[in-house]
Amino acid sequence: MSAEAILSLRGVSKAFGGLKVIDDVSFDIPKGERFGLIGPNGAGKTTVFNLISGVYPIDAGQVVLEGNDISTLPSRKRIRNGLSRSFQNIRLMPHLSVAENVMLGQHSQALGLLDLMTPVGWLPRQRFRREADAALARAGLDIDPGEVVSNLPYGIRKKIEVVRALMSKPRVLMLDEPAAGLNPRETADLAAFLKTVSDQGVTLLVVEHDMSFVKNLCERVVVLNFGSKIFEGTLAGAQADPAVREAYLGTRRVA
Amino acid sequence: MSGYWAGILAILSINVIFAYSIYVTAAAGQLNLGGAGFQAIGAYGTAYATTTLGLPLWAGFAIAITLTAFVSFLIAFPVLRTRGVYMVLATYAFAQVVSGIALYTPALGGAMGKVVTEYVPVWPLIFSAIGVTFLVFYLMASRFGLAMRALHDDELVSTIMGVNARAVQVACFTIGGAIAGLSGALYAHHFAFVEAQYFSPLLSIFVLLFVLIGGTQTAWGPLIGSVFFTLVPEFLRLGGSSWRYVIFGAVIVAMMILRPEGIVTRTLVAKLSPSRWFAKKPVAQEASLER
Structure with missing residues (x-):
C-alpha cells in the first residue's frame, strides 16, 4: 500500500x-x-x-x-x-486580472531569467498566456481574461482558484x-x-x-x-x- | 523653450525617475521613506567621482548607479526583516544616516555643499525619464513584475505558488536603488551643486506621496503622481498668493479621500485600455444572477 x-x-x-x-x-x-x-x-x-x-x-x-x-x-x-493547493477563503490576488492570477499559478514552471523577463503582459500570444487561456476554457470559464478578479462573482472566483492551482501541473x-x-x-x-x-x-x-x-x-x-x-x-x-x-x-x- | 519651462521640465524629469525608484519597491508591497538617502548617494557619488577625482561624466553616472544599487542591495536585508510602519521608519532612519554622513564629511563639501563642474542640459534628463518609464512599464509587464504585484497582494499565497519572496524583494530594492542613483546623478549634474540639506526628510515624504497618490497598482501611478505634484503647485502659483501650499495640501487630502488607492488604479487602466473595447463581454452577469 x-x-x-x-x-x-x-x-x-x-x-x-x-x-x-x-x-x-x-x-x-x-x-x-x-x-x-x-x-x-x-x-x-x-x-x-x-x-x-x-x-x-x-x-x-x-x-x-x-x-x-x-x-x-x-x-x-x-x-x-x-504539490499544489487552493484556499478555504478565496485567496486570488484582487488587483490582478483573471489571466494574471492564472499565470501566477505557472510561476513554478517558469525557468530561469529568460522566462522571468518575458513581458507576458504585452504578449497575448505568448506560450504562458495561451496555456492560461486554454486552462480557463477547459474549466468551462467563458470570461474575459483581462477582467480584474475582484469584479467577478464568487462562484467564478472560486473556480479560478482551482484553475490557478492546476497551472503548476x-x-x-x-x-x-x-x-x-x-x-x-x-x-x-x-x-x-x-x-x-x-x-x-x-x-x-x-x-x-x-x-x-x-x-x-x-x-x-x-x-x-x-x-x-x-x-x-x-x-x-x-x-x-x-x-x-x-x-x-x-x-x-x-x- | 523658456528658462522657466526648462526648469520645470528638468525637475519633472528628475521627479519621474525618482518616483519610479520608490515605486519599484512599493509595487511589491514595501514602503520606502528613505528616497532622499538613496538619491543623495547617487548625487554625491558622481559629484565626488567627477569633480574631486576628475573622472569623465559617464564614469560618474556608472559609479552613482552602481554604488546606490549596491548600498540598496545591502540595506535590503536588514530592512526586509521589518514590516509596515517599522519598514517606513527603518528606511527613514537610513536616509538620515546618509544625509548626516554628507553633512559631516569635508570631502563631500559638508554643510557648504559641493559644486559639480560637469553640466548636463535638460534634454538628456527628459530622455532618461522616458527611458526609465519604459523600463519600469516593461518590468511590470514581465513575469517578474507579475510576481512583484502578487507579493503586494498576498505574500503567503505567492510563496505557496513558488515565488521566492525574499529574492524578489531584494531585487526590487536593488533596481530601485539603481534608478534612485540615476535620478541623484542627473540632479547633481543639472543643478551643478549638491548639499546635504536638499536631501531632507521632506524630499523622501514627497517622493513617496508621488507614488502613493499616483497609485501603486500600475506603472502609470508614479508618472501621473509626479506630474500632478510637480505641475499643480506651479499652476496654483498663477493665483499668486502664498496660500498655494495650503490649497495644495487640501487637494492632497481630498485625493486621499476620493481615490484612496491612488489616482490611477488597475480598474481604471482596464476601463480606459483600447484593447478592452473590442474584448468579448464577460458572461459573469448570468452567473451573478444565479447566486
Whole structure:
C-alpha cells in the first residue's frame, strides 16, 4: 500500500503554544486516488493542509511526497515537487486580472531569467498566456481574461482558484472546501470538472463539508476530530461508524 | 523653450525617475521613506567621482548607479526583516544616516555643499525619464513584475505558488536603488551643486506621496503622481498668493479621500485600455444572477 502512496503523513503533530491541534496523524494517499479529508469544524483539516503545504513547520512526524521527506522543504519549493493547493477563503490576488492570477499559478514552471523577463503582459500570444487561456476554457470559464478578479462573482472566483492551482501541473492537488458557497449546479459542475482532472492522473486531496459532493467525488476519506484521525475508509463506512457519528452529532446520552 | 519651462521640465524629469525608484519597491508591497538617502548617494557619488577625482561624466553616472544599487542591495536585508510602519521608519532612519554622513564629511563639501563642474542640459534628463518609464512599464509587464504585484497582494499565497519572496524583494530594492542613483546623478549634474540639506526628510515624504497618490497598482501611478505634484503647485502659483501650499495640501487630502488607492488604479487602466473595447463581454452577469 505505502509503496504506491504518492503522499503520506507519518505521525504528524502540531501544537500552537500549549494547544495540540494535530496529534499523531498518519495516512497514505495512493497515486491517482480522490481522497477526502472531513471532520467537524475545528477538527484541524485546514491545519493539515497548511502542514502539508509548508505554511507552518511540523513539530513531529514526516510529510512524504513520492518517497521524499519534504517535512523541512520551504513552502515555495513544494509546488515544484508537484504539490499544489487552493484556499478555504478565496485567496486570488484582487488587483490582478483573471489571466494574471492564472499565470501566477505557472510561476513554478517558469525557468530561469529568460522566462522571468518575458513581458507576458504585452504578449497575448505568448506560450504562458495561451496555456492560461486554454486552462480557463477547459474549466468551462467563458470570461474575459483581462477582467480584474475582484469584479467577478464568487462562484467564478472560486473556480479560478482551482484553475490557478492546476497551472503548476501538480501530481497532487489539494483543495480546501472547493464547493463551499457554490449553488447545486455549480457544485455538480465542479465535481464533474475535478473528475476530468483526476482522469488525467492527478491525485486529489479534498477538504469539504458538503457530504453529497464528497460522496460523488471521493473514493476514500479520513475523518479528523480534535486533531486526531478517528476513521479511514469509504464515506459510507464513515457514516456508519459510531465514533464518527459521535464526533458530528454528540453522544446519545447528552442528546 | 523658456528658462522657466526648462526648469520645470528638468525637475519633472528628475521627479519621474525618482518616483519610479520608490515605486519599484512599493509595487511589491514595501514602503520606502528613505528616497532622499538613496538619491543623495547617487548625487554625491558622481559629484565626488567627477569633480574631486576628475573622472569623465559617464564614469560618474556608472559609479552613482552602481554604488546606490549596491548600498540598496545591502540595506535590503536588514530592512526586509521589518514590516509596515517599522519598514517606513527603518528606511527613514537610513536616509538620515546618509544625509548626516554628507553633512559631516569635508570631502563631500559638508554643510557648504559641493559644486559639480560637469553640466548636463535638460534634454538628456527628459530622455532618461522616458527611458526609465519604459523600463519600469516593461518590468511590470514581465513575469517578474507579475510576481512583484502578487507579493503586494498576498505574500503567503505567492510563496505557496513558488515565488521566492525574499529574492524578489531584494531585487526590487536593488533596481530601485539603481534608478534612485540615476535620478541623484542627473540632479547633481543639472543643478551643478549638491548639499546635504536638499536631501531632507521632506524630499523622501514627497517622493513617496508621488507614488502613493499616483497609485501603486500600475506603472502609470508614479508618472501621473509626479506630474500632478510637480505641475499643480506651479499652476496654483498663477493665483499668486502664498496660500498655494495650503490649497495644495487640501487637494492632497481630498485625493486621499476620493481615490484612496491612488489616482490611477488597475480598474481604471482596464476601463480606459483600447484593447478592452473590442474584448468579448464577460458572461459573469448570468452567473451573478444565479447566486
